[in-house]
Amino acid sequence: MNTEEIERQIKELLERQCGQLKKEILPETQVLRDLRLDGETASDFIEEFEKELHVDMTGFVFLEYFTCSTSAWFIIPPMILGALLAASTDWRPAKYLAIIIFIVMITGYSITNSIKKRRLKPLCISQLIDAAREGRWSPNNAIVPNLFRGARKRSAHG
Numbered sequence: 001m002n003t004e005e006i007e008r009q010i011k012e013l014l015e016r017q018c019g020q021l022k023k024e025i026l027p028e029t030q031v032l033r034d035l036r037l038d039g040e041t042a043s044d045f046i047e048e049f050e051k052e053l054h055v056d057m058t059g060f061v062f063l064e065y066f067t068c069s070t071s072a073w074f075i076i077p078p079m080i081l082g083a084l085l086a087a088s089t090d091w092r093p094a095k096y097l098a099i100i101i102f103i104v105m106i107t108g109y110s111i112t113n114s115i116k117k118r119r120l121k122p123l124c125i126s127q128l129i130d131a132a133r134e135g136r137w138s139p140n141n142a143i144v145p146n147l148f149r150g151a152r153k154r155s156a157h158g
Helices: 003-018 039-052 071-087 091-117 125-134
Strands: 143-145 152-154
Touching: 003 039, 003 125
Parallel strands: none
Antiparallel strands: 143 152
């Protein structure tokens, strides 16, 4: 498969995940910074990329490039608490359970929030093209961003 065909397939995948793209997709386009693809949507994109372009992504560490969604920490615990309160006839155990769920929710949010504050590696379209050409993700696909936007150089160290 040639580079133009790979670029076309990646663009189609991105349009399926993000809708109509407002920016031109270039090799130096960063998936998170430029396209705002993150969390569950980014995970779906990487899975589809792996499946449709037949790329072994075994060495790809998602949390080095993207963050995870915090929405579950705010939706699931209150739903569980509501169901338990509705089913309970004795309010005392439910009160203690509410405190435990609140602590779990805050702890989960804190952990997720600290993950979001860490420095993420950029994932550029050129890296995905290289992975598709090679048929697998490799640490050699990683880039070291230069101080100037759009400039990049290869790094064998990942």
